[in-house]
Amino acid sequence: MLLIRCPVCGVKGEEGDFHAGGQAHVRRPATSDPVNITDEQHRDYLFLRHNPKGLHFERWRCDRGCGKWFHAARDTVTLDFKAYYKIDELPPVELMRQATGYWAEHFAPHLKATKAKKPVAKRNARVRS
Numbered sequence: 001m002l003l004i005r006c007p008v009c010g011v012k013g014e015e016g017d018f019h020a021g022g023q024a025h026v027r028r029p030a031t032s033d034p035v036n037i038t039d040e041q042h043r044d045y046l047f048l049r050h051n052p053k054g055l056h057f058e059r060w061r062c063d064r065g066c067g068k069w070f071h072a073a074r075d076t077v078t079l080d081f082k083a084y085y086k087i088d089e090l091p092p093v094e095l096m097r098q099a100t101g102y103w104a105e106h107f108a109p110h111l112k113a114t115k116a117k118k119p120v121a122k123r124n125a126r127v128r129s
């Protein structure tokens with residue numbers, strides 16, 4: 001039995017109170033140039049999903065509460081949920097760093113962007129006394 005918590009409305013429940021929506025963060029190919037999508041790219045987008053052993057990122061819908069879709073990071077070996085986050089958010093940085101294989105490649109650009117956004121220490125920062 002999986003115990004799940006909706007990050008939108010906070011409802012907690014068993015997996016029957018939620019709807020599993022498969023892999024999270026599926027990228028649609030070339031939305032800016034749909035005419036030039038190859039058959040293989042379209043096939044991969046529609047049908048190919050990853051099923052790793054270990055840390056995985058999934059979509060779930062809150063059937064008993066708000067009805068919204070959200071993301072969850074779950075270990076497929078222990079079945080433990082590591083984090084829940086809203087559908088338009090990325091997983092916590094520490095989970096993106098722990099990701100391996102497909103997920104490590106998927107989150108690499110996001111981690112680079114996160115590093116770039118880190119605030120730089122101010123030279124003349126005043127120290128509180």
Ligand SMILES: [Zn+2]
Nearest residue numbers: 006062065066
């Ligand atoms: Zn909810």
